[in-house]
Amino acid sequence: MVDPRISSINESLKEIRNIITVVSGKGGVGKSLVASTLALTLAKKNYKVGLFDLDFTSPSTHIILNIQGLQPKEEKGIVPPKVHDVSYMSIIFYSGQYSLPLRAADASNALIELLSITRWEQQDVLILDMPPGISDATLDIIRFVKRIQFFIVTTPSQLAYATVEKLLDLLSELRMPIIGILENMKRTSLPSIEAQVEQKAIRFLGDLPFDEKIEEAIGNTEVLLDTAFARKLEEIVSKTPLF
Amino acid sequence: MHEWALAEAVLSSATEIAEKEGLSEVTEVKITVGELQQIEVDILEFALSQLKTAKFGKTKFKIETKKAELKCRVCDHRWFFGEQKIDRETAEAIHFVPEIAYICTRCPECGSPDFEIMQGRGVWLERVKGVK
Ligand SMILES: Nc1ncnc2c1ncn2[C@@H]1O[C@H](COP(=O)(O)OP(=O)(O)O)[C@@H](O)[C@H]1O
């Protein structure tokens, strides 16, 4: 018995030039906010951008981007709708407001399903927003998706960085391309993790401030792009070779 | 109509298998279709016939449907998904992603959402026969 979906995953992704996977060892460090803002920022720079929320049990990017009343088009598969100039895909189109209790094997199955039936149009870059940690979703992406690059998010907390370090070691062992590490929610009172990152011979991308204004920017992309958080991310993006 | 995407996936993995086994011509492809996903077998067959490459010129596509059997992890009760009434919107969502069943299906004995899909989830390629 063969699962026919597996061989169609890379077929479905063939029009995509670059795939950036936003990961961290921990939850709550800002992966979804960074992934969404990164997508908007690159779209504003006229790149063709896709965003795929792969955190199936706790999807968040649809709230950040205020995705409402949209549905993928059915066309020999499903075609992600475009919103704020970003082609967007999430399990939320199917699970709606309901909770979706998935064990890892089921989440993995759902992920393979969506990866294989989603027809991405030509994109310069597809950004994947991942659940935290080194579990099924991350392993599935490593196993099934060719040409991925990892964009790692941490906070200044040693608790976050300790988990990121483990993720980093695994990705390095598997020779996965790593763009670098971004330090989010930086507060001046805390020492930076920059020195620790440099010891690992990984690029330190920079830090994003802890931004009190973020909460009111959620669901409003114009306000979001105007926050200190987003402006700093744009600055980092323009000096980082992403692809 | 994502039967087309599934048909394409079936053909691309059948091609892979045929190549690996050195088959010049494929005579039979057996596919099982799980009831959970509610695939329209007619559309799947039509899509296969439209998308197939030369290698599949004389292939018989055998499609078998399997009931979706679920087993509760809490109380071990087993049941069939088909016994449950679901609204159209949810059925449609399950059609695209079978795991969406977890938003609405509960164990009829104990009410748990923690069940296993034993069989009949989605599309499987059962076997590829051919001549070398
Ligand atoms: N730089 C920041 N300043 C202030 N709040 C932030 C910042 N980055 C993220 N947040 C907030 O932290 C919470 C977790 O962010 P989220 O992107 O959901 O994290 P993750 O995806 O890693 O779980 C959210 O409420 C988000 O608005």
Ligand SMILES: [Mg+2]
């Ligand atoms: Mg998240």
Ligand SMILES: [Zn+2]
């Ligand atoms: Zn039960």
